[in-house]
Amino acid sequence: MADMFRLLSPRYDLLNHLFSLGSDFRWRRKSAKALNFKSGDKVLDFGAGTGDFGLAVRKQTEVEITALDLVPEMLEKMKLKAGNDADWLSLVVADGEDIPFSDDTFDGSVAGFVGRNLFDLRQGLSEIRRVLKPGGRLGFLEFCRPENSSMKVFSWFYFRLIVKPLGNLLIPKKLPAYRYLIDSIEAFHSAAQLRQLFQDVGFRDVHTIRFNFGTVSLTVGTK
Numbered sequence: 001m002a003d004m005f006r007l008l009s010p011r012y013d014l015l016n017h018l019f020s021l022g023s024d025f026r027w028r029r030k031s032a033k034a035l036n037f038k039s040g041d042k043v044l045d046f047g048a049g050t051g052d053f054g055l056a057v058r059k060q061t062e063v064e065i066t067a068l069d070l071v072p073e074m075l076e077k078m079k080l081k082a083g084n085d086a087d088w089l090s091l092v093v094a095d096g097e098d099i100p101f102s103d104d105t106f107d108g109s110v111a112g113f114v115g116r117n118l119f120d121l122r123q124g125l126s127e128i129r130r131v132l133k134p135g136g137r138l139g140f141l142e143f144c145r146p147e148n149s150s151m152k153v154f155s156w157f158y159f160r161l162i163v164k165p166l167g168n169l170l171i172p173k174k175l176p177a178y179r180y181l182i183d184s185i186e187a188f189h190s191a192a193q194l195r196q197l198f199q200d201v202g203f204r205d206v207h208t209i210r211f212n213f214g215t216v217s218l219t220v221g222t223k
């Protein structure tokens with residue numbers, strides 16, 4: 001998985017914007033607004049990648065961001081976007097299923113489009129909860145399987161007519177694994193299953209904010 005993202009890093013942002021038809025900025029912006037972190041909060045950007053979620057939060061409020069990712073090449077892109085004088089940003093190369101911070105460290109966390117990539121999502125969520133302070137909130141943005149039948153039809157067309165053809169066109173042949181990610185979107189949890197998982201690992205006040213007719217959801221939970 002890390003090798004795949006290392007190879008993908010030069011064109012990750014382009015693919016993201018194309019697959020979402022440019023909506024991914026809006027999803028992260030609206031999510032950042034809904035999470036409403038306070039100035040000075042310490043926020044963990046889990047699976048930060050090239051940083052668009054953490055940067056959307058920082059645009060909203062003057063938080064301190066710790067960006068954690070397995071792949072240094074992805075984090076380097078975030079650093080370039082933030083600028084060299086971004087003293088509010090720390091980069092950490094680590095496995096999110098074993099977060100190298102003590103319990104109760106962060107006021108909040110965001111995780112954008114990383115859930116499907118984790119080997120053990122429950123372990124990743126437990127780790128995020130562990131490093132949050134009591135009262136800290138996680139906003140978990142992810143493609144999810146639609147629950148109602150008209151949205152299932154919409155999603156079927158969206159992935160087969162837009163995402164898959166674009167993926168086949170733009171993803172280098174040496175990256176067949178990325179096609180797995182596209183397939184995995186349809187096999188991932190529904191919003192209700194994600195809420196249940198959040199509750200199972202101990203989050204409370206769990207709720208969903210839906211985007212893109214329910215094919216993308218922000219799951220919010222509080223420690």
Ligand SMILES: C[S@@+](CC[C@H](N)C(=O)[O-])C[C@H]1O[C@@H](n2cnc3c(N)ncnc32)[C@H](O)[C@@H]1O
Nearest residue numbers: 005047048049069070071074095096112114117
């Ligand atoms: C699809 S990208 C999402 C990036 C960013 N959060 C966004 O909103 O665009 C997923 C990122 O998760 C990272 N990742 C995958 N598994 C991970 C793990 N176990 N621990 C930390 N990062 C991981 C990948 O390296 C990649 O940068």
